[in-house]
Amino acid sequence: MNFITPAYAQAAGAGGAAEMAMQFAPFAIILVIMYFLILRPQQKRQQAHLELVRNVRRGDTVTTSGGLVGKISRTLDDNEVELEVAPNVKVRLLRTAIGEVRAKGEPVKE
Numbered sequence: 001m002n003f004i005t006p007a008y009a010q011a012a013g014a015g016g017a018a019e020m021a022m023q024f025a026p027f028a029i030i031l032v033i034m035y036f037l038i039l040r041p042q043q044k045r046q047q048a049h050l051e052l053v054r055n056v057r058r059g060d061t062v063t064t065s066g067g068l069v070g071k072i073s074r075t076l077d078d079n080e081v082e083l084e085v086a087p088n089v090k091v092r093l094l095r096t097a098i099g100e101v102r103a104k105g106e107p108v109k110e
Contacts, residue, residue, distance in 0.1 A: 053095045056081060059105020062098050069102070 056062065060072045062083070070085040076092065083093045 052101060053098050056095065056098060056101060057105060060101050061103040061105070063100050063102055064093060064097050065099040066097065072105070 056072055056075075058072050058074055061069065062072060063069050064083070068083070068085055068091075070083040070091075073082045073084045073090055075081050079095055081093050081095060081098075082090050084090050
């Protein structure tokens with residue numbers, strides 16, 4: 001008992017590359033849309049956060065990713081800062097843990 005007719009089987013072999021391309025076209029379109037709607041904005045936010053972390057100075061009031069709010073008392077090196085969370089209470093903090101800058105401090109006096 002044969003369920004596939006010979007004419008249908010012959011037609012399936014002809015033009016297989018074009019049909020395969022048409023099957024993958026929607027996936028390619030979805031990938032392009034995902035890039036522009038998800039990946040690209042995420043990369044821009046990441047670059048903006050990196051720039052924000054680089055420009056943190058003494059006197060800036062910051063919020064950490066853990067929820068602490070404090071003032072930068074000094075920068076230790078390229079990766080760490082000293083954060084004053086209460087009078088005479090200072091903690092060392094990685095720059096990458098800074099979530100946002102709430103208020104910019106005054107410029108450093110020369």
